[in-house]
Amino acid sequence: MMNSKPIPKVIRFMAVGAANTAFSYIAFAGLTALGCPDVLAVPTAMAVSVAFNFLSYGKLVFASLNPRRLPRFIAVYLCLCACDVLALRTLLRIGLDTYAAQAVLVVPLAALAYLLNDRWVFRAN
Numbered sequence: 001m002m003n004s005k006p007i008p009k010v011i012r013f014m015a016v017g018a019a020n021t022a023f024s025y026i027a028f029a030g031l032t033a034l035g036c037p038d039v040l041a042v043p044t045a046m047a048v049s050v051a052f053n054f055l056s057y058g059k060l061v062f063a064s065l066n067p068r069r070l071p072r073f074i075a076v077y078l079c080l081c082a083c084d085v086l087a088l089r090t091l092l093r094i095g096l097d098t099y100a101a102q103a104v105l106v107v108p109l110a111a112l113a114y115l116l117n118d119r120w121v122f123r124a125n
Contacts, residue, residue, distance in 0.1 A: 009118070013118075016060050016061050017057075017113070020049060020056060020057070024046065024048075024049040025102065025106070027048050027049065028041050028042060029099065032098055038092075042081060042084050042102075043081050043085070046077055046080070046081050050077050053073075053077075054069075054070060058073075061117075061122075062121075062122035069121055072120060072121040076116045080109055080112065084109060087101075087105050088102060088105065
């Protein structure tokens with residue numbers, strides 16, 4: 001008989017985050033391909049993704065779908081959006097194209113998202 005250990009929260013976050021990130025990046029790329037400027041594509045893609053991400057992270061990672069956590073979750077996404085736009089603009093100024101620049105930002109933004117969600121949005125009371 002195998003001893004099954006629970007999957008660590010950070011691993012669950014990365015797995016769920018990969019799906020969430022793919023969805024968000026596809027939304028961003030689609031909007032950009034349709035001619036939407038990057039400063040509008042980033043927040044629009046994030047806005048479309050927030051509800052799905054709250055449900056997926058809340059259920060699969062942090063075991064809480066308490067709607068009282070939603071304002072903090074949204075605040076985290078607003079912070080991430082601001083960080084994303086500022087970093088994206090910086091990377092564009094140094095010569096990366098929009099798609100490559102956004103791809104470069106995936107890992108650091110995911111790390112920031114984990115820390116903020118774990119320590120502030122979904123922290124145990």
